[in-house]
Amino acid sequence: MLRRKRSLCIMIILVAACAIFAFKSIVLDGMKKEASVVTTNMNKATVKVIKAKTDTVANSASFNASLEASEEGTISNKVGGKIVEVFFEDGQSVSSGQALVKLDDTDIRNNIKSSEAQAQLNSSESSANSSQIGISKQQTNLESAQRNYDRMKALYDQGAESKVDLENAETQLKNAQTDLQTAQANAQSSTLSAEAQRANIQKSQTDLDTQRESLQNTIITAPINGVISGKNVTVGQYISPGTVIGKVENISSINAVIEAKDSDLSYIKLGAKAKFKLSSDDSEEYDGVIKSVDGAADPTSRIFKCKIQIDNKDGKLKPGVFGKIKIITDENKKAITLPLKAVGGSEGNYYVFINNNGVAKKQNITVGEISEDTVEIKSGIKDGDSVIYTNVDTLQDGDAVKVAAE
Structure with a gap:
């Protein structure tokens, strides 16, 4: 009887031990799975995507430009004499016929x-x-x-x-x-x-x-409307006839001067529209119209000088400043365009990342025209591709990604 009780106790202990071991295994396995899920979610990069789509775009060409006054007049005298009064300073706006200098009469x-x-x-x-x-x-x-x-x-x-x-x-x-x-x-x-x-x-x-x-x-006047620069006289000075006293620049409209090759003249036409920016990063854009194109190329450089007239009534643009001119070359071109920030790499080795069911797939591409914030895709992308346009510099081919809600 005692032996049976001892055997029963041993069996109960063994069953309890097995139950405890099984419970620990189940709990530990669940914790491992949960940790694996958490780790996987932590490794996913959050990205934003854009659907590639072929659309009509305006193809354009960009040129470096320098600004100059649309009209310039020299201030000079017809008679000699001693200057007794000066009525102007550099940077002053004047009207045609306005008195600038008085000579002793x-x-x-x-x-x-x-x-x-x-x-x-x-x-x-x-x-x-x-x-x-x-x-x-x-x-x-x-x-x-x-x-x-x-x-x-x-x-x-x-x-x-x-x-x-x-x-x-x-x-x-x-x-x-x-x-x-x-x-x-x-x-x-x-x-x-x-x-x-x-x-x-x-x-x-x-x-x-x-x-x-x-x-x-003996009263020397402004030759045109504009802003004075290059003041070159003082009271008490004696001047002979024809002395250059300064100049007046009309900047109510201003010319952006570009240099074009013979091949550019197919779209650089009188009256064609253009856009001007002080820099690629500048948000303000000015409308312009092609005003003149040289009839002959420079014999040394083989380039043509062209002038684009820009309205400047607010006077923000100044002669001597440099900027960028963009001229439309084809208004009916079909192409896929992407945000410039979606493209990685360098010239000849550009790429993008496509979201392939939660995995970043690196895709080599060839590009066409690149503007300030967009790029034309010539090959490597098709309509409907989900292209990643954030965190491109940190992604690797095969990385897990999660698309952020827009």
Whole structure:
């Protein structure tokens, strides 16, 4: 009886030990599985994806550009003199005709007074010419004497007048002829004198007009609307005619100048639209229109200079600044484009990662046009591919990934 009880106790102990061992195995196996799941989830990279899709894109070409004023005027003087006032500073906006510099005009004003006095003197010396009146009077006297002589001659021939009366009539006729000749000579002399006087008057008036014009030119004005630069004068300075005082640049519209090859001229056309940016990272973009294209290439560089006119009424763009011009080359091109940040690698060895059911698959690609934030994919990607565009630099081929909710 005692032996049976001992055997039963041993069996109970063995069953309990087996049960405890089985329970521990189940718990440990569950913990291992849970740890494995946690570890797997921790190794998954969270990424964002974009579906590749063929679409119509505007193909474009990019050029380095330098900015210059659309119009430039030189400030210079027509007369020499001493500067007594300066009304401008560099960077100042001015209007066409606005006074910028005043020269000393004392000498010119004195010359004007002298010329005005001379003109008045010459004018007063010129009186109304009465020579023609004298000729007309003598002509009338001659005609009267001729009629009187003819009448006396007829009466004398009839014996009705004496020889003395006829001779008196003849003398009057000769005197009338002499007086007419004298009047004609005087008239000719008066004509010559009047011509000389008119020439003197004209010269005096010309001198006066010249002096008055010089007086106006002592005020130097802005040649065009714009902003002044290159100030080159100070008060008290003596300047000779033609001195460059500064320049005025019209920047209400500004030109972006680019250099193009012969092959670029197929799409660089007058009136074509363009876009300008100060840099690739600049968010602000300016609209432009192709204004001019050189008719011939530079004989040394074989390039054509082209100007793109950009509206600049706010004055933000300045001459001498560099930037980028983009010109559309084809508005109806079909292509897949991706965000630039989705592409890794370097020229000739570009790649992307495709999300292949939670696994990052590295895919080599060839690219076309690259713009500021997008890239054209020429091969390696097809419509519908789920392309990863975040964490590209840290991913490896075969990495587990988890797509973040948008």
